[in-house]
Amino acid sequence: MSKFLKSLSRTLRQPFNSLYAQRRLKQYHSKQRSLEEVIDWAMKFRGGGYMTVNTLQIPAEITQLAQAVAGDQIQKPSSRSAPREAAHC
Numbered sequence: 001m002s003k004f005l006k007s008l009s010r011t012l013r014q015p016f017n018s019l020y021a022q023r024r025l026k027q028y029h030s031k032q033r034s035l036e037e038v039i040d041w042a043m044k045f046r047g048g049g050y051m052t053v054n055t056l057q058i059p060a061e062i063t064q065l066a067q068a069v070a071g072d073q074i075q076k077p078s079s080r081s082a083p084r085e086a087a088h089c
Contacts, residue, residue: 010050017049035070039063 028041039062045053 013049017051020049021045021051035066036063039066 024045033041036059039059042053043055043057043059043062
């Protein structure tokens with residue numbers, strides 16, 4: 001019986017949790033954010049209920065990695081992003 005009630009409770013709360021998560025995501029996309037703000041939002045999304053995102057990673061490490069990746073992309077563009085010329089026979 002307890003398993004049934006838990007399942008029922010989850011089913012009833014899911015639409016509300018989903019709406020709250022969608023509202024938070026819309027709030028996130030409402031303005032431009034710095035890299036630090038993006039990382040903070042990603043680490044503590046707090047979507048609600050079963051749609052909550054948390055992480056235990058250290059924000060400074062994530063920031064350093066993101067800056068290194070962004071720096072690499074600026075200095076060395078990926079060969080996949082370069083336009084390809086069509087081969088003519």
